[in-house]
Amino acid sequence: MKVFSSQCxxxxxxxxxxxxxxKKYPNEMSTHVIAVDVLRREIDPTTGVLTTERLITCRQNIPSWILALVGGSNISYVREVSExxxxxxxxxxxxxxLTMNHLLSVNETCVYHPDAVDANKTIFRQTARIEAYATFQRLCNKIEDWSVDRFRHNAAIGKVGFESVLRRLAETVPDVSMFKESAVQAA
Incomplete structure (x- = not known):
């Protein structure tokens, strides 16, 4: 098992x-995401927590040696539950x-929360636990190493793509001050 983590x-x-x-998808940097479908959305009346379950469809750049070993397609599905x-x-x-999870299990957690020092910033933490299942440990290590490298690569690209989504929303919302912590606290 390998773990990938990042913070920004x-x-x-x-x-x-x-x-x-x-509104993160689609964006020009995450072209591998080809569909996002909301399966369930509900608000807990006592806590106010919004829970959303989505199915994310991706076109992955899977090495041919992996597809040759396990078969399958370069289309994969991911189940995301957010709170x-x-x-x-x-x-x-x-x-x-959800795809090929009998060969490779990827459990990712992403958390966004306000910066404790600067209310106009948000901290993002990402962790992924990656575990390959194969008869030979050497093959497991190779698949896990490749997966961690993909996560590192996709995390860097994802940050750039999300920054463009953040800028677009700031430009399209007439009163950007509605996002300022001071304005929210004053309301």
Whole structure:
């Protein structure tokens, strides 16, 4: 098993980032995502937590040696369950691969929360636990190493793509101050 983790900061307040997260796809940097379907969405009446379950369809650049070994297609499906908590001001997304999960299990958790020092910034933490299942440990290691490299590559591209989504939303919303923490607290 291998673990990938990263952390970065976005120069937008949590309200803006959490609103933009629903519009993350499509974007020009994440062309591998070809569809996002909402399967379920509900609000807990006692906590106010919004839970959303989505199916994400991706076209993956899977090495031919992996496809030759296991068969299959370069189209894959990911189940994502998110919880947006307005009280604790956190957005947590948990995803798991549905395709080829008997050969490779990828459990990813992404969390967005306000920066404790600067309310106009949002901290993003991403962790993925990657585990390959094969008879030979050497093959497992190779698949896991490749998967971690893909995560590292996709995380860098994903950040650039999400930044463009954040900018677009800031440009299209007439009163960007609605995303400023000071304006939200004053309301």
């Amino acid at each position: 900061s976005f120069d937008y307040p949590w309200n803006h980032v959490s609103a933009s997260a629903w 947006a908590d307005p009280r604790s001001r956190s957005l947590t997304l948990r995803s798991v691969n």
